[in-house]
Amino acid sequence: xxxGTDRSHYxxxxxxxxxxxxxxxxxxxxxxxxxxxxxxxxxxxxxxRSQLHWPTPPPNVEFLVHNITALPKEWSGTFDLVHQSLxxxxxxxxxxxxxxxxxxxxxxxxGWAQFMELSLLWLQRGPVGRRLWDxxxxxxxxxxxxxxCAEDIPQMLKxxxxxxxxxxxxxxxxVGSTPDAIVARQSIIGAYRRLKxxxxxxxxxxxxxxxxxxxxxxxxxxxxxxxxxxxSYLMEFVAVVAQKA
Numbered sequence: 001x002x003x004g005t006d007r008s009h010y011x012x013x014x015x016x017x018x019x020x021x022x023x024x025x026x027x028x029x030x031x032x033x034x035x036x037x038x039x040x041x042x043x044x045x046x047x048x049r050s051q052l053h054w055p056t057p058p059p060n061v062e063f064l065v066h067n068i069t070a071l072p073k074e075w076s077g078t079f080d081l082v083h084q085s086l087x088x089x090x091x092x093x094x095x096x097x098x099x100x101x102x103x104x105x106x107x108x109x110x111g112w113a114q115f116m117e118l119s120l121l122w123l124q125r126g127p128v129g130r131r132l133w134d135x136x137x138x139x140x141x142x143x144x145x146x147x148x149c150a151e152d153i154p155q156m157l158k159x160x161x162x163x164x165x166x167x168x169x170x171x172x173x174x175v176g177s178t179p180d181a182i183v184a185r186q187s188i189i190g191a192y193r194r195l196k197x198x199x200x201x202x203x204x205x206x207x208x209x210x211x212x213x214x215x216x217x218x219x220x221x222x223x224x225x226x227x228x229x230x231x232s233y234l235m236e237f238v239a240v241v242a243q244k245a
Contacts, residue, residue, distance in 0.1 A: 085116035162242035
């Protein structure tokens, strides 16, 4: 990527929603790798910690392996947009500050950072959800993960010098049989199923005693999501944008 051109440069994580056509971009983190199909003729560079599940990129996309807490020194002041999302289970508490500092460093003056993270506080709306929240909160503390990153990102951005910090709550109804509800339930239940081995290895934190009990908890939670609490169960994301002065 030639940072000396007059085209805008983007550092993206997961699904970027708004970028300029005809611009290079960078994508960080795990998740789907098909976001570039919806962004016209922009050119992109996607980074992750591994090459697993990368598709064959079109000519305008480059995939690289990098750590978002220690980006290349030569990227300083390169990008117009940094987009990072869904790293709640990927970063430890102390790594969040480093990742946000790196986002600030690689942005041009006047550039924007965009963060999208899953809030987990909504899990506590139902009795089964509260049990899973207790499991995940204990798991996060054991692994020094930041379970409230979605709520903490705005202040962390301000602390490293970002300005014009704005955040928006994005809600998805999980009750019923609409396509959005089904995908939302499958996504959150699937994410927690992938944590099964690690949670069981930690002893279940006095809440689940085996892999079978953990599976049963998730099956019960899936039913609670589908029927809702008083007819509703909203999955919540927090979207945050901020500008480098």
